[in-house]
Amino acid sequence: MKKRYWRCFVCNDIHFGIAPPELCPTCKVLQAYVEISAEEARKFLGSGQDVALAPEDFRGAIERFAAGNEFRVNPDREKVDLLLSGIFENEKSHGFKFCPCRLRTKNREEDLKLVCPCNFTVHETYRGVPNGECWCGLFVRRT
């Protein structure tokens, strides 16, 4: 199934997905989304304010993301610093926050699975492993 674009008729939030959200996460209105074209969606997104995300902001973002999950950001600060520098170097040179411990194949669909954080919960280094980690060790299972 193809993902499509949806717009909240109250607050103009844009959603890209197979189905619209039932509840708008911003304005909390139910059944508020209507389908729009990709072109119009890009205009809405492009007219939004610029929000920069420096490495320190990204560190905060992944910490908040991990807070609600069964894993946490690796307490090894040196390792995380090295990974964050790689993630940001990759974004600068290759357009996305690609995983520093894998290489993109140039198959776009496959490569989008390498954007950090990736869905490492299905990787053999994490799934079913008591002290599992993402392949790079950026995220570790809480013990």
Add this chain to the structure above:
Amino acid sequence: MPNLIMFHGRECPHCKRMMPLVERLERETPVRFDRREVWHDEENADLMRSYLEIIAPKCGGQLRVPTFLNPGARDAVCGEMPYEDLKAWALKQG
């Protein structure tokens, strides 16, 4: 010794941990690795991609670093491992 390649990434912690072991292996045995950094050098990245069919089945279906490759024997091993394991793999290559 056959021509062995180590694909690595500058900001990959596994690669950082393996580098001194590779250096030790080269000091103690005739093994030599051609080191190829893949995130800051597109030629090296393309070289690694050209071995996708050999590497992926041995490395979780992906191109991961570090990868140690013997292109001639179509054999590869990837990730962090103890010194003795790396040594055994490299010496097994002939």
